[in-house]
Amino acid sequence: MEQDLAERIAAHPKYQELTRKRTGFGLWLTLAMLVVYYGFILLVAFNKSLLATRLGEGVMTLGMPIGLGVILFTVVITVFYVRRANSEFDELSHQVTQAVKS
Numbered sequence: 001m002e003q004d005l006a007e008r009i010a011a012h013p014k015y016q017e018l019t020r021k022r023t024g025f026g027l028w029l030t031l032a033m034l035v036v037y038y039g040f041i042l043l044v045a046f047n048k049s050l051l052a053t054r055l056g057e058g059v060m061t062l063g064m065p066i067g068l069g070v071i072l073f074t075v076v077i078t079v080f081y082v083r084r085a086n087s088e089f090d091e092l093s094h095q096v097t098q099a100v101k102s
Helices: 002-011 013-046 063-101
Strands: none
Touching: 002 013, 002 063, 013 063
């Protein structure tokens, strides 16, 4: 019986739509995170002088706010994913559940 349920779920068009949208969205966010993170790492590796540029007369350098930006970007895209998952993806999941129960 469980195998039959799994096959009905996998064959349902809404489930296929859910997996396609969720995978595509996840790949775009992953790509964005990789670009931001490795962009920062490449700056550290190849342009230390830019990151070491002082901002004002204190000890703050340009690398500090850029590094903080990388961390904040991670939080923002996580919130973005969770919001979309809790609305669109959960709704599609609910539609699949209701359709295969009947």
